[in-house]
Amino acid sequence: MRMILIGPPGAGKGTQAPRIKEKYCVCHLATGDMLRAQVAKKTPLGKEAKKIMDQGGLVSDDIMINMIKNELDTNRECANGFILDGFPRTVAQAEGLDSMLEAESKPLKHAVELQIDDGLLVSRITGRLIHPASGRTYHKVFNPPKETMKDDVTGEPLIQRTDDNADTLKKRLGTYHAQTAPVVAYYKNKGIWSGVDASQDPEHVWKSILGIFGDSK
Numbered sequence: 698m699r700m701i702l703i704g705p706p707g708a709g710k711g712t713q714a715p716r717i718k719e720k721y722c723v724c725h726l727a728t729g730d731m732l733r734a735q736v737a738k739k740t741p742l743g744k745e746a747k748k749i750m751d752q753g754g755l756v757s758d759d760i761m762i763n764m765i766k767n768e769l770d771t772n773r774e775c776a777n778g779f780i781l782d783g784f785p786r787t788v789a790q791a792e793g794l795d796s797m798l799e800a801e802s803k804p805l806k807h808a809v810e811l812q813i814d815d816g817l818l819v820s821r822i823t824g825r826l827i828h829p830a831s832g833r834t835y836h837k838v839f840n841p842p843k844e845t846m847k848d849d850v851t852g853e854p855l856i857q858r859t860d861d862n863a864d865t866l867k868k869r870l871g872t873y874h875a876q877t878a879p880v881v882a883y884y885k886n887k888g889i890w891s892g893v894d895a896s897q898d899p900e901h902v903w904k905s906i907l908g909i910f911g912d913s914k
């Protein structure tokens with residue numbers, strides 16, 4: 698299985714990707730999580746990325762393409778394939794990914810778009826809680842932790858992302874429509890695009906995704 702999940706902030710990429718990872722034994726590469734790890738470590742890239750992420754913009758294509766290339770080349774979990782969450786986000790990134798995969802004769806099989814109206818995303822984003830160490834995601838209303846503001850597995854505190862507020866969300870959505878929507882057209886042209894109604898509850902979204910894959914490996 699070699700696939701990407703594409704969709705606006707809060708569409709459910711990070712919620713669905715771990716299920717795909719588990720079912721198909723592939724790696725889950727989430728560029729947002731990778732950048733947040735750099736921010737937490739206060740690396741030069743992390744400091745630069747934090748400013749961009751908090752403004753709802755995009756980190757440069759070169760940096761992101763190299764980050765994914767490095768991970769695909771070295772992460773053993775990716776031997777069976779991968780699910781990319783949050784990448785590619787521009788047509789240049791999609792082209793960069795294609796050249797990497799073509800060089801290995803391992804082309805992308807599925808580009809799954811999580812389709813949802815912008816209006817439904819505000820409550821998802823402003824209610825999201827995360828466990829920074831694992832990336833586990835909760836929602837104050839739709840998927841609350843067992844104990845208030847504590848991770849179900851470790852009991853450690855949950856936090857809100859600094860870009861999860863209504864103002865930054867507006868900018869992130871603007872960036873998505875301007876720069877990432879053309880990536881959807883790119884994959885439609887290639888004939889590997891499928892759309893899923895992401896406004897349903899997570900179980901239904903999961904069933905719709907499985908319906909696309911059929912028996913593909």
Ligand code: AP5
Nearest residue numbers: 706707708709710711712728729756783821825835836899
């Ligand atoms: P990133 O972390 O990728 O953020 P994003 O694309 O804005 O997506 P989100 O993580 O907000 O949403 P999601 O779809 O994963 O939703 P989730 O499943 O968590 O990127 C952050 C930033 O990093 C970018 O803005 C950019 O600056 C930078 N960046 C990253 N990649 C880059 C790249 N390739 N190039 C350049 N820059 C890059 O769900 C959200 C909430 O809703 C959760 O609380 C969840 O519990 C709930 N929920 C999920 N599904 C449902 C459902 N079906 N029903 C009800 N609630 C649901």
Ligand code: ZN
Nearest residue numbers: 710711727729
């Ligand atoms: Zn995410």
